[in-house]
Amino acid sequence: MAAPGFERVPISEQEPLVRAKNFEEVCLGYTEEEAVLEASRCLNCKNPRCVQGCPVNIDIPAFITAIKESRFKDAYDKLSESSALPAVCGRVCPQETQCEQLCIRGIKGDAVAIGKLERYAADRAREEGIKPTLDVAPNGHKIAVIGSGPAGITCAGDLARLGYDVTIFEALHEAGGVLTYGIPEFRLPKEKVVAKEIENVMALGVKIETNVVIGKSVTIDELMSEEGFEAVFIGSGAGLPMFMKIPGENAKGVFSANEYLTRSNLMKAFKEDSPTPIYKPAKVAVVGGGNVAMDAARTALRLGAEVTIVYRRSEAELPARVEEVHHAKEEGIKFELLTNPVEILEDDEHFVRAMKCIRMELGEPDASGRRRPVPIEGSEFELETDAVIMALGTSPNPLISSTTEGLEINKWKCIVANEETGATTKEGVFAGGDAVTGAATVILAMGAGKAAAKGIDEYIKSKG
């Protein structure tokens, strides 16, 4: 192997045309030799800019140095100090806009592959049966965490490390939140990675009660007044899917990405013997340009469909990670950019037969700073398709905010919380992740969970 230089060590992936037909993981990860070589590209900066780019402040140079020196357990321990989910983050974090974007190596050449190295260290630890260790006496304070997604798991893990008695309440039958129901197997293996990292958090003494819908089965006020929880962290995510409100949206074959992905990921409908059905037509159109759109499109492709992604802006504005777009293209997914659906057309039996779209062009920048897409008059056309998956984003579920007195929400129904501490307008109640920000990333939710754990600790201590 060549000496490390300006280019990062390439990582092996399943061949696009092979992986397009299976649900196995796309990226195969580094070998030991590759990982050590890539780690040796790290300059171990005195003032590491990468750490500033990490929402959970992982000591990146330290864990990479450990890999470089083949001290793999040390690398994992270093990661575990800051993150409860390193094998997850190594796979799904948008490193290219966070740690790696700030890497000095990136100025002349490729940034160090921080994410892939994180994945290597976490995977290796798991394979060798190494688990995070806990060396703290229980402090007897009971904390409730609502939701077992990235925010909740991180918050619970950090609180457990501080000695708290933590119980997570999960509405679904399985833990993991979006890691379990949203992100597909081929990007984030469930049993091998997600379940194992959650087990590690449970091993710190965190309890979980599944099938509890807060706001329905029990309220936050009752958790605090009757069940003895001194503080509550809300990490309930942004669960409600958005639709376009165009004609034909209730035709047979129109789904939210949430539904489609939940069927495939949580309910395992991608497996032939699953009792949960999933619709498998010949042609699928996915509307949207984010990671969820890519996930839905690539799932449909693997279930045998010819897939087109329809997005109203141009490629430069696609909110999805570059890697996901690249993978989708490699696998044969078509992109209809600068295109917006205006109507879904049904056949005689009310099944989707086509989607009427209009071409768009980019006008002046809008509030988000991106150029606003404007319809080109008279450019309507019909895109033939048997199904439409709407991946337009999600908004927080009002179930909790509407049943908790004194919990302020903003006009987007997001819970109002202090960014530094996660504190909400209700005493003892903290919140973070998508429930506060609206749909964002796994790592930002983890960052918020982490901040809230610190906020909760300070709150409990302040009460004496």
Place this chain on the structure above:
Amino acid sequence: MYLIKKKRVLHQTIFLMDVVAPRVARYCEPGQFIIVRIDEEGERIPLTICDYDREEGTVTIVVQTIGASTTKMMDLEEGDYFHDFVGPLGQPSELVTDDLEEVKKKNILFVAGGLGAAPVYPQVKWLHEHGINADVIVGAKNKELIILEEEMRAVAGNLYITTDDGSYVRKGLVTEVISDLVEKEGKKYDLCVSIGPMIMMKFCVLTTKKYDIPTIVSMNPVMVDGTGMCGGCRLTVGDEVKFACIDGPEFDGFKVNFDEAMERARLYRTEEGRAMLALKEGDTHHGGCGHCDGGNK
């Protein structure tokens, strides 16, 4: 894990179970539903709550075998466990949440079709316990498929039973009973609650509309999570799109687009499966499982 404390077979294809689920039993109200999963691999099956005992911590469900999962469920016995049992989901019936004095002023008619007797029962019972006796029409394909008759009789004002084939009490559809009560017996109703197969609810609403009786229906479309996340259960109600799981399951029957709802319920059904169901179960199933036709032909 959730213990099946009691099981009672009501018909060769219909059974009742009391399930130990204290968190659900404590808060559930008539009109709400639960989601159950048999085992680790099982699908999520939504079922409307039939009864509950807050002290015992049990919730009663009534199920009809309409596919592989519900058939598997019928094989479970007292002492066995469900892997998952979550709820209460959806909104309680408005009868329960509205001002009781206002509800007391109303003459209420319930119309239950087939398995719909199960979700109708807790509402009639709740009213009875609050000093209100509502009239109840229970209809089914034949005598054997009339369920919960004794229980219903104990809490209903007048109970009217009808069967499609005339094998029990009277012959005819529930809509004919409504017409007879209003036209021949001069009954006046201020509110109707109709629960059963979608096709029955659709025709029930057409009938009550004629007599200007506001009508509530309970919808059970295909759903996955039951908490608002998947949107698979969306319905058109008036000119709005509603999610049955969080906005419902009960809606103003005059506003529900039944034709669309029935179409949507057919998505995952194959021709073959539909034929098998029609043959085996007739039109008694309350729907919602995602595989069956809910009795809608």
